Amino acid sequence: MVTERRQGQKGISSQAMEPLAASLLPEGSKVHSITQVQSLWAGFGYVYSVIADIPCSRLQTANGREGEGARLILKYVGAPVADATAEMNEGDLRKIYSYEVEQYFYSVLVPYMLQHTGADIAVADCVGNTRPQRIAALQKQAGQSLTQVPIALMLSDLRPRFPRSPSKRGLLDEAQAYAAIRWLARFHSFWMHKGNDAIKEMLRNDSLCRPPLSEARRRRASPEVTWRASVWLNGGYT
Numbered sequence: 001m002v003t004e005r006r007q008g009q010k011g012i013s014s015q016a017m018e019p020l021a022a023s024l025l026p027e028g029s030k031v032h033s034i035t036q037v038q039s040l041w042a043g044f045g046y047v048y049s050v051i052a053d054i055p056c057s058r059l060q061t062a063n064g065r066e067g068e069g070a071r072l073i074l075k076y077v078g079a080p081v082a083d084a085t086a087e088m089n090e091g092d093l094r095k096i097y098s099y100e101v102e103q104y105f106y107s108v109l110v111p112y113m114l115q116h117t118g119a120d121i122a123v124a125d126c127v128g129n130t131r132p133q134r135i136a137a138l139q140k141q142a143g144q145s146l147t148q149v150p151i152a153l154m155l156s157d158l159r160p161r162f163p164r165s166p167s168k169r170g171l172l173d174e175a176q177a178y179a180a181i182r183w184l185a186r187f188h189s190f191w192m193h194k195g196n197d198a199i200k201e202m203l204r205n206d207s208l209c210r211p212p213l214s215e216a217r218r219r220r221a222s223p224e225v226t227w228r229a230s231v232w233l234n235g236g237y238t
Contacts, residue, residue, distance in 0.1 A: 012046060012076070012078075014033075014034035014035060014036055014048060015034075017034055017046075017048060017074065017076065018031055018034060020074075020076065020150075020152060021034060021048070021050055021052075021074055021154065023128070024074070024127065024128030024129065024130070024152060024153075024154035025052055025054060025127060025128055025154065026054055026055065026127075026128075028055045029052050029053060029054045029055065030052060030053045031050060031051075031052045032051045032052055032053065032069055033049075033050070033051045034048050034049070034050050034074070035048060035049045035050075036048050037049050037073075040075075040077065040095075041095050042091075042092070042095065044077055044078065044095060044096070044099070045075065045076045045077035045078050045099075045150070045151070046076050047073065047074070047075050047076075048073070048074040048075075048076070049071070049072075049073060049074075049157065050071075050072040050073065050074050050154070051068065051069045051070070051071055051072070052069055052070055052072060053069045053070070054069075054070050054127070070156070071156075071157040071159070071160055072127060072154055072155065072156060072157055073124070073153075073154070073155045073156075073157050074152070074153070074154050074155075075102075075151075075152065075153045075155070076150055076151075076152050077096075077099045077150055077151035077152070078150045088216070090212050090213055093212035093213065093215070093216055094212045097209055097212060097215060097229070097232075099151045100151065100209070100229055101209055101229070101230070101231050101232055102153070103129055103130075103131050103151050103153055104131070104229065104230050104231060105231060106124065106126040106129065106153055106155060107126050107129040107131045107153070108131075108202060108230070109202060109231070110123050110124070110125075110126055111125075111126060112198065112199075112202065113190055113191075116190075117186075117190050119186045119189075119190070120186070121183065121186045121187055121190065122158060122161065122162070122183065123187075124155040124156045124157070124158055125155065125156040126153060126154070126155060127154040127155065127156065128153075128154040129152060129153050129154065130149055130150060130151060130152040133149050134149045134151070134227070135227040137149045138223075138226055138227040139224075139227060164176065202230065203230060203231065204228075204230070205233075206225075206228070207225075207228045207229060207230040208230060208231060208232065208233035209229050209230070209231065209232050209233060210233055211234075215229075
């Protein structure tokens with residue numbers, strides 16, 4: 001396996017991430033390369049570009065050229081868990097809860113949406129994640145601090161499908177602007193129909209994440225909230 005790290009970046013070596021990457025892929029997969037792309041806020045984790053062979057997967061050719069393997073993104077968050085025993089400032093809490101929300105979105109909501117929507121809504125596939133292991137560990141420890149199970153997501157890389165990208169904080173051209181509006185319309189139209197029992201269960205009010213300090217107090221009072229958390233109550237962390 002080829003391992004790389006871009007010059008000037010520090011973090012967990014790509015080679016050290018190989019066991020985690022392999023564990024998030026279907027059985028029989030083979031990791032060919034891992035390249036560290038960037039670090040997360042406050043050094044809480046890292047993002048890696050991964051190329052792997054995935055048997056019997058549409059990702060094998062859907063987001064890469066024939067024979068090159070599937071192109072994937074591994075997001076690793078190794079920050080302390082903001083659980084019932086954690087004492088953190090609001091900024092740290094906000095970011096950690098955001099990573100938990102992101103994992104729920106990709107591992108629970110996106111698969112349901114892609115399975116039930118008739119529209120072409122381009123969202124990264126969740127190939128693997130550590131959410132089940134985190135829930136099991138949190139339940140076993142009954143609210144005690146959890147550090148050994150990171151937040152990790154293996155997602156399909158959408159860049160081959162959408163090679164055009166505006167520069168950071170740059171302006172969209174007309175085609176990009178209309179494409180973004182169409183995507184937002186399709187995405188929001190799906191989730192507007194909340195009468196569906198499955199959607200109601202996935203977005204139960206008691207699972208919705210409150211603003212950071214309120215959420216921290218809620219988890220101290222009821223530790224089980226930590227493993228039931230889904231997405232932000234107000235669509236963001238305010």
